[in-house]
Amino acid sequence: MNRMLLKGGRVIDPLNSRDEVLDLLLADGKVAELGPALQLDPAAGRTIDVAGCWVTPGWIDMHTHLREPGQEYKETILSGAEAAAAGGFTGIACMANTKPVNDSAAVTGFIVEQASRAPVNVYPIGAVTVGLQGRRLAPMGEMAAAGAVAFSEDGRTVADTALYRRALEYAGSLDRIIICHCQDNYLFGQGVVHEGEIAAAFGFAGIPSLAEEVDIARCLLLAEYLELPVHIAHVSTRGAVALIAAARERGVRVSAEVTPHHLFLDHRAVVDLYYREDVEYARRSQLARFNTNSKMSPPLREPADVAALRAALAAGVIEVVASDHAPHEQTEKEVEYQYAPFGVIGLETTLPLMLRLVGEGLLTPAALVERMSVAPARLLSLRGKGSLAPGMDADLTVIDPEVDWVIEAAAFRSKSRNTPFDGWRVKGRTRLTIVGGRVVFAA
Amino acid sequence: MEKKIFAHKDLLGIEGLSVADLELILDTAVSFKEISQRSIKKVPTLRGKTIINLFYEPSTRTRTSFEIAAKRLSADAINISAATSSVKKGETLADTVRNLQAMAPDIIVVRHACVGAPHLIASRIGARVVNAGDGANEHPSQCLLDLLTIREHKGRLADLRVAIIGDLAHSRVARSNMRAFAMLGIRTRVCAPPTMLPREMGVFPGVEVCRTPEEALREADVVMMLRIQLERQDDVLFPSLNEYARRYGLNRQRLALARDDAIVMHPGPMNRGVEITSEVADGSRSVIMDQVENGVAVRMAILYLLGGQAE
Known part of the structure; x- marks a missing residue:
């Protein structure tokens, strides 16, 4: 019998309406029992004192890029999973834009096989179309059978609306959602940063909010017409929030996610990475102006967009926070801004940033756990996850909400360092990450 | 000293x-x-x-x-x-x-x-x-040589009226100049096809956006024409060079709207017959070689x- 007792933690389990100090017994990879003053014979297993810590169902990041197969110099499934464990995630979903693309059961199976040695659960997301080329449907049924939990063209959209319709219909028959990366390719053009004041002042080619919103509108109309669910990835504009809220209002089955960087930074970061006066920087070791770690797609938008995203997250219009962890090697990012690849990493910075939202009063601890665990588990239909009821999987994130520390990219488990948050003084850190009853990370 | x-x-x-x-x-x-x-x-x-x-x-x-x-x-x-x-x-x-x-x-x-x-x-x-x-x-060096040329011809910089006409969205010359003009108290009017105008012109303080080149040119002390980058034709920013020349190009008739002693500038290289006619480029008001x-x-x-x- 493999047992473990977590003593004295604040158990936050919104699915079961629980938020109280309780002991929690894990046995054989499952949650066995919750109660006050539980005891465990030392011969039967470890007892860990987690007084002062939050004990939550394991956090799930439903949007990451693990770069394996094909770009293992940026990240591997193992290094990404180790970063996830350190960041408090017990499960991560990985996007299909690997090399080769995850558009077949063979690649899905490869990922599942590699992931069997990883410290956290890795959930492959299959491509919607073969090679992400937007022409023919990928074999979604075979990929689902091999372990794909959802489908997405992330990094691009499915421009052909008729094909998109077929993809949604087909995925619906598999009870898998499609995660929509919404971007009108023509409006996006050769854009580099958000089309706004910064782009105008410094002569950057702009990415208009409209590029995102036009495509979201299309996805919402498809979802409404087909009466099927869609999940909108990395929402970044206030207009998008309004579209999603209105669609939800009239019964469209839409869910949406937002990234930490879109909640904490706006496009001023392009010209000064350290523009935030209310953030304490332990060091400012990165280039402040035109730092390519401020370049991502969708781009950092305007202060009003950040405010709308935060409000939508608080109200539950946006149900999920996902990191869009996008590793790039340092030399790839240390180039001309325009030539730098889009994307930043987030597996090891999301947790303290989300705790900051709780500190700011935007989210209650229960709402935080909803966004980080309950909702992603539900959207990806992950059985046994997102809840700490007896019998559920013993996937837990144990958080010390009080510890002060400094985000240090150089110390990341990830192979990549491309974060705009290096040097931020933050509060709250992963104390333990437990997957299947096994401690995979301990601070 | x-x-x-x-x-x-x-x-x-x-x-x-x-x-x-x-x-x-x-x-x-x-x-x-x-x-x-x-x-x-x-x-x-x-x-x-x-x-x-x-x-x-x-x-x-x-x-x-x-x-x-x-x-x-x-x-x-x-x-x-x-x-x-x-x-x-x-x-x-x-x-x-x-x-x-x-x-x-x-x-x-x-x-x-x-x-x-x-x-x-x-x-x-x-x-x-x-x-x-x-x-x-x-x-910046283009902006500074523009300022020097304006100062030589006008004897001052403050309170002048400058018209900038052309592809403002893609012009580094215009951006440097709009910054400097704002610092120096120069009143700037700009005109461009809407497709060649940044969406947020408000970031350049003191710059007035005009619908027509005529409006921008009126009473100008300095007329600054921007180069049309011919390769931008593929970006659908304007229908044809001919149409651009007709609607936005600087010719003798349009120049007459500016002050009598207005000077004409161009950062070069010029597309003669597109943003500026040869008559104006080589005329007595042109200070392009001084630049x-x-x-x-x-x-x-x-x-x-x-x-x-x-x-």
Whole structure:
């Protein structure tokens, strides 16, 4: 019998309406029992004192890029999973834009096989179309059978609306959602940063909010017409929030996610990475102006967009926070801004940033756990996850909400360092990450 | 007389400069103009200094102007033309910079198609960096030679009315000038097809956007025409060169709306018959060749202030 007792933690389990100090017994990879003053014979297993810590169902990041197969110099499934464990995630979903693309059961199976040695659960997301080329449907049924939990063209959209319709219909028959990366390719053009004041002042080619919103509108109309669910990835504009809220209002089955960087930074970061006066920087070791770690797609938008995203997250219009962890090697990012690849990493910075939202009063601890665990588990239909009821999987994130520390990219488990948050003084850190009853990370 | 110091390591843009900085460069340029009129056009000011002209975009006028400026100050000027970007060449800009640093240049003059490339170089090298144009962001030496030319012809800068007409969205000349004009109290009117106008023109204080070139030109002291980049035709920014010339080009009739003593400027190279007619470009109001001449003096001043002042 493999047992473990977590003593004295604040158990936050919104699915079961629980938020109280309780002991929690894990046995054989499952949650066995919750109660006050539980005891465990030392011969039967470890007892860990987690007084002062939050004990939550394991956090799930439903949007990451693990770069394996094909770009293992940026990240591997193992290094990404180790970063996830350190960041408090017990499960991560990985996007299909690997090399080769995850558009077949063979690649899905490869990922599942590699992931069997990883410290956290890795959930492959299959491509919607073969090679992400937007022409023919990928074999979604075979990929689902091999372990794909959802489908997405992330990094691009499915421009052909008729094909998109077929993809949604087909995925619906598999009870898998499609995660929509919404971007009108023509409006996006050769854009580099958000089309706004910064782009105008410094002569950057702009990415208009409209590029995102036009495509979201299309996805919402498809979802409404087909009466099927869609999940909108990395929402970044206030207009998008309004579209999603209105669609939800009239019964469209839409869910949406937002990234930490879109909640904490706006496009001023392009010209000064350290523009935030209310953030304490332990060091400012990165280039402040035109730092390519401020370049991502969708781009950092305007202060009003950040405010709308935060409000939508608080109200539950946006149900999920996902990191869009996008590793790039340092030399790839240390180039001309325009030539730098889009994307930043987030597996090891999301947790303290989300705790900051709780500190700011935007989210209650229960709402935080909803966004980080309950909702992603539900959207990806992950059985046994997102809840700490007896019998559920013993996937837990144990958080010390009080510890002060400094985000240090150089110390990341990830192979990549491309974060705009290096040097931020933050509060709250992963104390333990437990997957299947096994401690995979301990601070 | 108190010697004024240019207290910046680099000249990356008009942004970040003060009015005093602008005046210092212009005044220094005036004192250098005389050298170009001598029979032996050379002073020893920058003897022993190495200046690298690192041009990632084709340029004849600006590169030659910087090269002549360096040589008239007795610096050793080396031209590096990287026809394609560092990325396409397989070497990163950072590596190129490391290599250049090893050769111990004093000043690097950079032209690059990407916004911020000179800033990236400046952050990684001890040498002083002059931005000779970065994407659509800044072209400070062009702005300064424009200011010098305007000041020579108008006797002042404050309270003038300037009209800028053309592709504002993609113009680094316009961005540098709009910044400087705002600092100097110059009233700026701009006009462009809406497709060539940044969405947020409000970031340039004091700039009035006009619907027609006629409106922008009225009562102008200075008319500044921007180059139409012919390759932009593919971006569907305007239907045809012919139509552009008709609606926005500067011809004699339109110029008549400006003040009688208005001067006509163009950063070059010109598309004759598109943004400007030959009649106007070569006419009595055109100061386009003065701009070129002042370019050398302004660049001498910049190189001197960055590289020669310590001695």
